[in-house]
Amino acid sequence: MPRRHVRVTGTPQTPLRAALRALRTELGVPGSFPADALAEVGPPARLPAYDATDVPLFTIDPPTSEDLDQAMHLSRRERGGYRVQYAVADVAAFVAPGGALDAEAHRRVTTLYFPDGKVPLHPPRLSEGAASLLPGQTCPAVLWTIDLGPDGRTEITDVRRALVRSRAKLDYATAQHRIDEGTAEEPLALLKDVGTLREALEIERGGISLNVPEQEIVEKDGAYELAYRAPLPVEGWNAQISLLTGMTAAELMLDHGTGVLRTLPAAPDGAVGRLRRTARALHVDWPHHVSYAQLVRSLDPRLPHHAAFLQECTTLLRGAGYTVFRDGALPEVTAHAAVAAPYAHCTAPLRRLVDRYAAEICLAAAAGLPSPEWVLAALDALPKEMAEGSRRAGTVERECVDIVEAALLADRVGDLFEACVVDVAEHEPTTGTVQLESPAVFARISGGTAPLPLGERLRVRLAQADPGTAKVRFEPV
Numbered sequence: 001m002p003r004r005h006v007r008v009t010g011t012p013q014t015p016l017r018a019a020l021r022a023l024r025t026e027l028g029v030p031g032s033f034p035a036d037a038l039a040e041v042g043p044p045a046r047l048p049a050y051d052a053t054d055v056p057l058f059t060i061d062p063p064t065s066e067d068l069d070q071a072m073h074l075s076r077r078e079r080g081g082y083r084v085q086y087a088v089a090d091v092a093a094f095v096a097p098g099g100a101l102d103a104e105a106h107r108r109v110t111t112l113y114f115p116d117g118k119v120p121l122h123p124p125r126l127s128e129g130a131a132s133l134l135p136g137q138t139c140p141a142v143l144w145t146i147d148l149g150p151d152g153r154t155e156i157t158d159v160r161r162a163l164v165r166s167r168a169k170l171d172y173a174t175a176q177h178r179i180d181e182g183t184a185e186e187p188l189a190l191l192k193d194v195g196t197l198r199e200a201l202e203i204e205r206g207g208i209s210l211n212v213p214e215q216e217i218v219e220k221d222g223a224y225e226l227a228y229r230a231p232l233p234v235e236g237w238n239a240q241i242s243l244l245t246g247m248t249a250a251e252l253m254l255d256h257g258t259g260v261l262r263t264l265p266a267a268p269d270g271a272v273g274r275l276r277r278t279a280r281a282l283h284v285d286w287p288h289h290v291s292y293a294q295l296v297r298s299l300d301p302r303l304p305h306h307a308a309f310l311q312e313c314t315t316l317l318r319g320a321g322y323t324v325f326r327d328g329a330l331p332e333v334t335a336h337a338a339v340a341a342p343y344a345h346c347t348a349p350l351r352r353l354v355d356r357y358a359a360e361i362c363l364a365a366a367a368g369l370p371s372p373e374w375v376l377a378a379l380d381a382l383p384k385e386m387a388e389g390s391r392r393a394g395t396v397e398r399e400c401v402d403i404v405e406a407a408l409l410a411d412r413v414g415d416l417f418e419a420c421v422v423d424v425a426e427h428e429p430t431t432g433t434v435q436l437e438s439p440a441v442f443a444r445i446s447g448g449t450a451p452l453p454l455g456e457r458l459r460v461r462l463a464q465a466d467p468g469t470a471k472v473r474f475e476p477v
């Protein structure tokens with residue numbers, strides 16, 4: 001699911017870049033990989049017997065990405081409908097259970113994203129090399145074949161290990177341009193057809209996809225500017241293929257009686273209430289008869305106030321976790337509230353630990369075999385490991401946003417801004433959170449003597465903004 005995406009450019013000597021380096025140290029973010037883990041990086045321990053290198057797969061990712069987890073091929077079925085072939089990097093073919101590389105992956109849990117770079121889950125020689133679905137490279141993969149009816153509903157599923165070779169590495173802008181201009185070959189052109197059908201089914205079941213913009217801070221002439229990059233439609237269609245695979249994996253594991261699901265309970269009323277106050281602050285019209293899902297689908301991420309609101313919508317995803325079950329004892333809660341269906345993480349094993357285990361369970365389920373012992377031995381510990389890794393990723397995200405916003409406002413201490421109070425501390429009515437009209441920044445407010453007027457507009461003064469301390473604070477005028 002989406003996170004706040006923040007990217008920064010500029011020279012390494014800027015205060016912002018220095019603050020980001022200090023944050024890595026403060027949070028104890030893993031540095032280089034241990035020598036014994038690096039020593040285990042090599043060719044795959046096994047190659048699958050099934051050869052699918054004749055399938056002309058392609059990838060769609062940001063232009064600079066090299067850790068390519070997924071490649072796809074879409075085609076029409078003779079009897080109507082579509083065939084989705086979705087190859088996912090087979091990390092288990094390279095990482096020996098119980099080895100040093102495996103232990104390091106369990107220590108890192110996820111790839112961590114900073115505005116100026118990333119801290120990978122696996123060594124780049126693996127994640128951006130041997131295991132990555134790079135064009136022209138023959139490598140092992142977990143190949144999903146999902147047959148859809150004319151309405152986009154799943155009819156037949158198969159998953160197996162296979163040798164694959166991607167033919168093309170596309171970026172989102174190129175893919176969108178080819179589809180819009182009518183120059184895309186059929187496997188790419190069908191992404192719009194299948195993606196649109198799956199989006200319609202998402203609406204039907206009450207699911208929600210957040211088109212969260214990327215927030216970019218660019219240094220120009222010693223100052224920082226804020227910009228938003230709205231996602232392209234092709235990014236949503238691409239996400240629907242991954243979502244389809246995750247839902248298929250969840251159903252497969254539930255039928256198998258053993259698995260690990262990504263679950264999310266319905267948001268509490270208090271969280272939705274706060275989001276309504278945020279909508280009011282950002283001039284987003286949210287009539288009481290309109291559901292949250294309907295509102296989200298009506299927003300245009302190209303509009304700055306809608307973009308800022310979509311960023312805040314991610315707060316409703318914070319209760320997500322991982323639920324393990326085994327031996328046919330299904331959990332009480334199996335659904336992910338935003339997906340509105342059972343769902344599993346299985347399509348990003350180069351960047352997320354749990355996906356490797358989910359893939360192994362699905363392969364066993366499809367073959368009618370018990371899950372591997374090394375998977376079962378690690379299964380019960382995965383929810384806690386993933387929770388700790390997710391918390392660390394969330395901390396990195398929050399601290400990075402704080403640092404970036406402080407850099408944006410660093411030269412405006414003392415300036416006055418128009419804002420709206422979107423949150424007030426329960427036991428400290430003079431302390432809370434304000435949303436600025438421009439730039440679209442959320443920040444702490446304190447220092448006044450009167451209770452803050454929740455949901456009301458307020459003129460505020462910037463009291464503090466220092467990328468070195470990563471804190472932005474306002475005070476009432």
